[in-house]
Amino acid sequence: MRLLEVENLRTYFKTEVGEARAVDGVSFTLEEGESLALVGESACGKSVTALSIMRLIEPPSGYHPSGVYVLRIPMCCRPMNRRSNVSGGTASP
Ligand SMILES: Nc1ncnc2c1ncn2[C@@H]1O[C@H](COP(=O)(O)OP(=O)(O)OP(=O)(O)O)[C@@H](O)[C@H]1O
Numbered sequence: 001m002r003l004l005e006v007e008n009l010r011t012y013f014k015t016e017v018g019e020a021r022a023v024d025g026v027s028f029t030l031e032e033g034e035s036l037a038l039v040g041e042s043a044c045g046k047s048v049t050a051l052s053i054m055r056l057i058e059p060p061s062g063y064h065p066s067g068v069y070v071l072r073i074p075m076c077c078r079p080m081n082r083r084s085n086v087s088g089g090t091a092s093p
């Protein structure tokens with residue numbers, strides 16, 4: 001079963017010196033039983049990718065010009081108030 005699909009995720013930040021393109025077109029999938037590691041040099045966007053999937057990017061400075069993701073968390077691992085089968089959608093500004 002596919003637990004996570006991320007397609008063309010973009011996360012940008014508006015800063016005083018312009019737009020910071022922290023994540024710019026990331027796609028990957030994660031199947032049940034697999035482990036996935038995001039590896040890369042400092043500031044390449046690993047943490048911002050994770051924050052984006054958890055919907056923790058704070059608008060209006062942080063926003064998603066594009067991106068679609070589907071996150072399926074097994075029922076047993078969900079907080080009681082979030083026990084639907086599938087969450088996710090379009091990451092939009
Ligand atoms: N709130 C923010 N506003 C502006 N730029 C940001 C913000 N958060 C992150 N960035 C920028 O986004 C880029 C990616 O940052 P991120 O924290 O995802 O890097 P990382 O790969 O996790 O690095 P590290 O290995 O050092 O933890 C960096 O250039 C960072 O400065």
Ligand SMILES: [Mg+2]
Binds near residue numbers: 048
């Ligand atoms: Mg980090």
